[in-house]
Amino acid sequence: MATATITGSLRTFGGANFNYLDPLIIFRPSSAHLGPSSIFSGPDVRVTPESDSSFIATLERTDTMLTAGAHYKVIIEWRNPGITGSTGPGVAQHDTGWQIEVLAGGGPIGDNARPPRPNFQMVIVSPTPPSIFFGAGAQWLQADPNDMNNPLNPANTGIYHQLRWED
Structure with a gap:
């Protein structure tokens, strides 16, 4: 298993911590992919930021996959108290549109990101x-x-x- 650690922090557009809304960072593989001796598939990797908004995600490296363009999409979900349903508050979501290539050594999310x-x-x-x-x-x-x-x-x-x- 060739993994790398991606780090960063999740903040509001105003730079504030919004952990009180229980945010979740979702790393969604672009599709199932092949590695030299493995097939990669399965559920999204879901990461809850720490109380200071920082996060650490251990992800399978995309640079070892045989599929050209292998990447993760980054989606943010949070509890939205402004939307209420029969089961309680709703959920809001942003798809960043950015693609994350997980390279050897990992590092800050921006160093592994490429624009849509x-x-x-x-x-x-x-x-x-x-x-x-x-x-x-x-x-x-x-x-x-x-x-x-x-x-x-x-x-x-x-x-x-x-x-x-x-x-």
Whole structure:
């Protein structure tokens, strides 16, 4: 088992501790994944912050998984006294949208986080690779955008690339 420890603290947008609302940090695997000799599946990893808002989560490392892009989603749940049902207070939830790659050594959550990936595909037409990262799955047609239909233009290689995240 190759695990690493992720650390951090959970606070309100105003920087305050909100443990009085019984928050829970949920690390949800992006899907079942394969490791060199294991299959990883099962329930979310749920972590309750300490009284000072700090947390420690021991998670299976994603850099040892064979599935490209293996990560955890981070979801925050808390008791919401403003919503009441027949069983008592309701629960509020935020999906951060960020993805956590758990790398060797673990460390602060921000050091293991990557921003949400856009959920769309895009084709960039350019003689050189795009200088802005448009997200995994974006495609790049190596061609001259001002002269795409000219087969004699050497910039029109016809090579079609698919961009991906690099480690």
